[in-house]
Amino acid sequence: MKWLNEPAVWSGDASDLTVAVEPETDFWRTTHYGFIRDNGHFADTGQMGVRFRGEFAAQYDQAGLMLRLDEEHWIKCGLELDGRLWLSVVVTNGVSDWSQQPAPEPDADGWYEIRAVRDRDSVQISCGEQPVRLAPFPEGVMQSGPMCAAPKGPGFTARFRAL
Template sequence: MSQTVPWTDGSWTNEPVEVRRDADGLHVTAREGSDAWRLTSYGFIHSSEHALLTTLEPESALEVQFHLDFTDQFDQAGIFVKVDAESWIKAGVELSDGEESLGAVVTRGQSDWSLSPVPSWAGRLVTVRGSWSGNALTVRARVDDEPWRLVRVAPLETAAAVSAGPFCCAPTRAGLTVHFTSWRTTPPDTRLHPDA
């Protein structure tokens, strides 16, 4: 059964510039230079993301929905799933080299990054879903009411507490405000692939 998570239930990993709640959802203004990354290729460690996190239970899923309205390099939003400072996953949409792209960063000591262009998603309502079942987090996303797309299957096998929720970052500019419209928990996906 789907259950709405109140915006007041989460705690920020890093406080945004501004957070405003209204009848339409949560409006989050990111700090310039905010990002989440560890070492790979660039050599730096950034842990200044704005992630609103609450407990994610095993055998459950979370869904975050937001309006996709990005203008600058690396503007990004989606879901953030955290085990600790060196083990986390962020997944959603990012503006990379002038194009909206759906992707994920999976970090286990060092980060990796995968992207797939979705330019037709600009200006529309995006939902990102992370489903934790067994030893994996399965990430799916969709725009409006279109079918779900598989984004990533990542290892998530831990006895430690896991927290998750919406996130945004603005690595290259000030003034990014992301409008999140919903945050829900649901049962996990029952299978990785649809029936043939």
Template sequence: MLRVTAEEGSDAWRLTSYGFVHDTEHALVAPLPDGSAMEVEFEIPFEEQFDQAGLFVRVDEARWVKAGIEYADGALQLGAVVTDGMSDWSLAPVPDWRGRRITVRVSRDGTALTIRAGAAGEPLRLVRVIPFDAELDAAAGPFVCAPSRAGLTVPFTGWRRGDADADLH
């Protein structure tokens, strides 16, 4: 088990809407070559605004993806941020995932990253398909951020690498 405690104010964001750049996420990454997949498994002790954990894919400081669970506006959310110069953000509420082990998976195949996630006992669901140049060097692994508090500790119970997924759905 890997336990990660985030520093207060840690986050990953670039410009859009808020105007600031945060490149202070806690991420432990390993190479993610074309034709491979990586997944992380973790528990969610979230209770403060913007507590987050999941899977981080990094090319450089201006190109990266984070996907996972975030506590936003009083609710547990499944989300993704794709950054290519500027960040975007998508969220969907997952209140029934509270207290369950979560898996987030990225599959890199050709010109796309495919993100899937799910709670223990359920199949992984498609979160996002992201255009991604097959020539880019990328690395991926678990991440944690705590933009608004100190003391967030996330237990990661799995970190696996394998072959890219054969099917999109």
């Protein structure tokens, strides 16, 4: 497991990971807000799917899966708090876009599941059994694994399990 922006406090491994998400962290590139943030927590585990949950409390608290080629080409997908929990996908190809829909209910144990399937120049995102998005994504050597960030709040705890 290799970190991009390793959090100060975390425990576990690629199969069962707990992260104390630090405040003022995010992944975003230019669109609408005009800023670039690349300081969220990302663990490159090679996983293309994770089970996860978080103690989401502040606006934009987020956790899920990241696929990453470099700082200008990445996808983050998972849950994000914005008044309520949203299933959120941000695709960044030079600039970020953002799609969201109401979050599904968690499983009986309180976990969510997100998966990605790479096919040449695209990625298919699914949450549980529900297809969410098919997005263009450049070919290349990609990193993948758990992602979390807390852009506005004091931070929170996120937990990830391998599928």
